Amino acid sequence: MPKQKFYVVWKGRKTGIFDNWDECKTQVEGFQDAKYKSFATKTEAEKAFKMPYSSSITQNITDEKKLDKNNHTNNHNTSPILESISVDAACSGNPGLVEYRGVNTATKEIIFSQGNLEDGTNNIGEFLAIVYALAWFEKKQINIPIYSDSMTAISWVKKMEVKTKQERTPKNEPLFNQVDRALQWLKNNTFRVPILKWDTENWGQIPADYGRK
Numbered sequence: 001m002p003k004q005k006f007y008v009v010w011k012g013r014k015t016g017i018f019d020n021w022d023e024c025k026t027q028v029e030g031f032q033d034a035k036y037k038s039f040a041t042k043t044e045a046e047k048a049f050k051m052p053y054s055s056s057i058t059q060n061i062t063d064e065k066k067l068d069k070n071n072h073t074n075n076h077n078t079s080p081i082l083e084s085i086s087v088d089a090a091c092s093g094n095p096g097l098v099e100y101r102g103v104n105t106a107t108k109e110i111i112f113s114q115g116n117l118e119d120g121t122n123n124i125g126e127f128l129a130i131v132y133a134l135a136w137f138e139k140k141q142i143n144i145p146i147y148s149d150s151m152t153a154i155s156w157v158k159k160m161e162v163k164t165k166q167e168r169t170p171k172n173e174p175l176f177n178q179v180d181r182a183l184q185w186l187k188n189n190t191f192r193v194p195i196l197k198w199d200t201e202n203w204g205q206i207p208a209d210y211g212r213k
Contacts, residue, residue: 006042012034089150095121100115102133124164146194147198148198149209
């Protein structure tokens with residue numbers, strides 16, 4: 001049985017602390033520039049509600065970065081930042097047909113989706129999903145976290161290099177053309193959006209997951 005979470009709404013139809021997602025969702029879904037976040041305990045939620053929303057997000061991002069050096073999972077006391085985008089990729093075979101997408105972490109609404117890229121790998125798809133989200137954020141002037149469950153893809157983005165063993169062929173040229181553009185974008189742009197590791201062990205599958213496992 002999933003642990004109970006508490007939701008703080010700083011800006012919505014009603015503000016306050018709610019002990020279930022349905023009530024929180026009623027206050028924030030469709031509300032322009034809603035500000036809200038989940039917490040593992042009521043005490044944490046009460047403490048956060050006394051602070052500005054921006055302070056709470058900053059604190060959570062700090063917590064998210066406390067990754068275990070061995071297994072790269074987050075501290076179990078943290079919870080995902082709901083005002084964020086989650087990205088994921090799927091590959092029919094590895095290598096195989098690749099697709100990737102980004103969704104609203106809270107609602108699972110699909111923000112963008114790309115697919116039918118032949119002869120690729122899941123890691124390449126994960127990398128492209130992160131960069132696509134970064135470019136989309138810059139275009140829309142958005143500054144919220146991006147979640148990925150792939151440490152490999154996150155590393156590729158931060159190092160601005162794709163260390164794949166997949167060979168470039170005429171068949172996968174469209175895929176690698178996207179990789180080239182993504183790398184060029186990273187080299188030509190500065191981004192401050194936090195790219196965070198999704199804690200699958202404690203939070204379950206990332207919201208952008210294709211559900212094909």
